[in-house]
Amino acid sequence: MVELHGNIWRTRCTAESVLGENDQVPLPDIPPKCPRCGEPVRPDVVWFGEALDSETIEIAFRAAGRCQLMFVVGTSAVVHPAASLPLTAGQAGALIVEVNPDPTPLTPHADFSFRGASGEILPALDTAWRKFSKSKE
Secondary structure, three states: OOOOOEEEEEEEEOOOOOEEEOOOOOOOOOOOEOOOOOOEEEEEEOOOOOOOOHHHHHHHHHHHHHOOEEEEEOOOOOOOOHHHHHHHHHHOOOEEEEEEOOOOOOHHHOOEEEEOOHHHHHHHHHHHHHHHHHHOO
16 A cells, blocks of 8 residues: 555654654644654645655556556546556556546546445445355355
8 A cells, every 4th residue: 555645643743854643632732743843743644735755656656557456436536646546557457446426537447437435335346246256166
């Protein structure tokens, strides 16, 4: 798994970029403070307008180019470079499964496109796959 957009359960110091754990709920201080230097910390996530980490996106594209199956779940499929990952996988021969309430720019490129809430569609796909797998034994 590649945490392309970061992890909400980590913090990053705004002064030193030191990573920490976001395990204090509710937060004792607003904004939370870095235990090392006292400066504010923020969630270790990529916000709109910020660039993705170049090494992380490179890892994601390499993985997309090698995968055999990619689930694309709950995305608008319009924010790049992440929106290009399924296209990269598809061009490399991967099966693309889209799960989303509405059609997206990816829909015409997906091998399977399921409309609905991921919390309903994904368990149904899991159940169907388990039944199919057992019938092949």
